[in-house]
Amino acid sequence: MLSTRDLVAxxxxxxxxxxxxxxxxxxxxxxxxxxxxCGKSTLLRTLARLLTPRRGAVxxxxxxxxxxxxxxxxxxxxxxxxxxxxxxxxxxxxxxGRGRQPxxxxxxxxxxxxxxxxxxxxxxxxxxxxxDRPVDTLSGGQRQRVWIAMTLAQDTEALLLDEPTTFLDLxxxxxxxxxxxxxxAERGRTVVAVLHDLNQAARYADHxxxxxxxxxxAAGPPREILTADLVRDVFGLDCVVVPCPVSGAPLVVxxxxxxxLVTATPGASDGVPADAGASDGVPAxxxxxxxxxxxxxxxxxxxxxxxxxxxGTSPLAGSYPSKGI
Numbered sequence: 243m244l245s246t247r248d249l250v251a252x253x254x255x256x257x258x259x260x261x262x263x264x265x266x267x268x269x270x271x272x273x274x275x276x277x278x279x280c281g282k283s284t285l286l287r288t289l290a291r292l293l294t295p296r297r298g299a300v301x302x303x304x305x306x307x308x309x310x311x312x313x314x315x316x317x318x319x320x321x322x323x324x325x326x327x328x329x330x331x332x333x334x335x336x337x338x339g340r341g342r343q344p345x346x347x348x349x350x351x352x353x354x355x356x357x358x359x360x361x362x363x364x365x366x367x368x369x370x371x372x373x374d375r376p377v378d379t380l381s382g383g384q385r386q387r388v389w390i391a392m393t394l395a396q397d398t399e400a401l402l403l404d405e406p407t408t409f410l411d412l413x414x415x416x417x418x419x420x421x422x423x424x425x426x427a428e429r430g431r432t433v434v435a436v437l438h439d440l441n442q443a444a445r446y447a448d449h450x451x452x453x454x455x456x457x458x459x460a461a462g463p464p465r466e467i468l469t470a471d472l473v474r475d476v477f478g479l480d481c482v483v484v485p486c487p488v489s490g491a492p493l494v495v496x497x498x499x500x501x502x503l504v505t506a507t508p509g510a511s512d513g514v515p516a517d518a519g520a521s522d523g524v525p526a527x528x529x530x531x532x533x534x535x536x537x538x539x540x541x542x543x544x545x546x547x548x549x550x551x552x553x554g555t556s557p558l559a560g561s562y563p564s565k566g567i
Contacts, residue, residue, distance in 0.1 A: 276453035341395030382409035
């Protein structure tokens, strides 16, 4: 659906992306990860037509996106940029309603269909109770959910979101990512998001893109590409990668670099106690065992015990109830 060809983009005299060729699968949840200032947001802004490339093109179903009418693009791509500005005095319902602007014409004003789309979006983003509140009186997390609701009201076939979990507490992060996953699984939406949390990315993504210095280092299903070597190459972090005990997705566990975090016990010959995991609430066992530096990490596809699945559509199936869409 979305792809780039020889894409060059940047700001002023600085080139961020240089000759990038990329394919984003349709009907999939794609997550872009990488260290700060590696080009993640620049890529997303260019895909969303918010940043004009210096060379090359972004293609939407094979057509150059910059040559398509603005209204057509707005009906096909919903975009949530980083830190959008809140119009002063506007209420939650009004802001979410602006997601319906691509469907307005001088001969077709607000309709029952628009009202239903706004109400549905506010329920899905858990902001319906805030409908009459001015947006500038809300907390950062509440505002973020309102912006997500506006994007959902746009009712597009694809969503591009730059750090959608910013300002959200852990419970709402999981709720938002569950929602995006269900939009893909139940409604066939294409979702592309920039995330900083590598473990959340591995749990929810169908397709993972790892970037460094403006280039794609690896792309593919998380269980195939997310390894300790990749994390070290992209983030400069020593770690082990083990199966998540809930979802089976790759789980990145950073190596201990502060000796005082390891509590010595009698009989430990190398300074790392046999039950080190038990001291911090992580049970000892094959999945939590320490690995010598440079050893091959446990396979992220190794079989693990999992809870019984609920509806089978969520990476956390069987753990949390999900809202219907």
